[in-house]
Amino acid sequence: MTSLYDFKLPALEGGEIDLSQWRGRPVLIVNTASECGFTKQYEGLQQLWREMGHSTPDGLIILGVPSNDFGQQEPGDSGQIKQFCQRRYGVSFPLAARSIVKGHAAIPLFQWLAKEGGFLSRPRWNFYKYLINREGHLQRWFTPLTPPHAPRLLEEIQRVSAQRR
Template identity: 85%
Template structure:
C-alpha cells in the first residue's frame, strides 16, 4: 500500500522531490497552470509559504504541480514555467515537473489523492488544493474557488499544523 511519504516526483528545475523529507509536516498540494483565470492564486500560495512554511522546520509545505490538462493552460517547458512563477509571483515553494493529474495517465500521486478523497476530489480544473496532515493522510481538498487566503482554508491549515494533529 502506497502512503503519502512514499512518493517522489521529478522537480521542475531538475532532480527529485522526495516526500519522505516532509514526514511530520503538513503539505498543501496544488495543481497549477500559468495561463489560467486562477493563476493569481500563486500570490496567496506564496504568502502562505512565507508566513506558515519555510520559516519553521515543521511548518507547512506547499507543492505546486504544474499541469497542462485543463484548457492547455500550462504549455511552457520547465524553464518557462519556473521563470514565470518566480518573476511574476515570486514563487519560492517547491514545484514539481509538469505532470498529468487526471485520467488513466495521471501520475501516481494524483491517483492516490483520488483514491483517498473519492470521486468528487478528482481535479476538474487547475488550482485544486489537497491538504495533507502531519501523518501523511489527506485531511481535506478544495476546489479552485477556494482562494489560498480564504478563512476556510486557513482554518484547516491551522488545524493540521497543530502538533497534536
Template identity: 60%
Template structure:
C-alpha cells in the same frame, strides 16, 4: 494502498521532490497552471508558504496542462513565470498529468483517498496532508488560499503536533 510518503515527483529544477523527506510536516499539494483565471492564487500560496514554513508547512505546486492547455511552457518557462510574477519559492514539480489515463501516482492516491469528487476538474485544486501523511481535506479551484475556510484548515494541520 500506498502511503503519501511513498511518492516522489520530478522537480521543476530537475531535483526530485521525495515526499518521504516531508514526514512530520503538513503539506499542501496544488495542481497549478500559468495561464488560468485562477493563476493569481500563486500569490496566496506563496504567502501561506512564507507565513507557515517555519511551523512545518510545505507547499508543493504541480503544474499541469490537463485543463484548457493552460500550462503550455516547459520547466524553465514555468519556473521563470512563477518566480517573476509571484515570487514563488516553494517546491514545484515538473509538469505532470493530474487526470486521465496518465495521471501521476500521487494524484491517483489523492483521488483514492479523497473520493470521486476530489479528482481535479480544473487547475488549482488544493489537497491538505496532515503531519501523519493522511489526506485531511481538499478544496476546489474556486476556494482561494486567502479564504477564511481554507486558512482555518491550514492552521488546523500546521498546529497539529
C-alpha cells in the same frame, strides 16, 4: 502506496522531490497552471509559504504541480514555468515538473489523492488544493474557488498544523 511519504516526483528544476523528506509536516498540494484565470492564486500560495511554511522546521509545505490537463493552460517547458512563477509571483515554494493530474494517465500521487478523497476530489480544473496532515494522509481538499486566503482553508491548515504526531 499508503501515505504521501511513499511518493517521489520529478522536480521542475531537475532531480527529484522525495516527499518522505516532509514526514511530520502538513503539506498543501496544488495543481497549477500559468495561463489560467486562477493563476493569481500563486500570489496567495507564496504568501502562505512565507507566513506558515519555510520559516519553521515543522511548518506548512506547499507543493505546486504544474499541469497542462485543463484548457492547455500550462504549455511551457520547465524553464518557462520556473521563470514565469518566479518573475511574476516570486514563487519560492517547491514545484514539481509539469505532470498529468487527471484520468488514467495521472501521476501516482494524483491517483492516490483521488483514491484518498473519492471521486469528487479528482481535479476538474487547475488550482485544486489537497491538504495533507502530519501523518501523510489527505485531511481535506478544496476546489479552485477556494483561494489560498479563504478562512475555511486557513482554519483547516491551522487545525492540521496544531496537531502533533
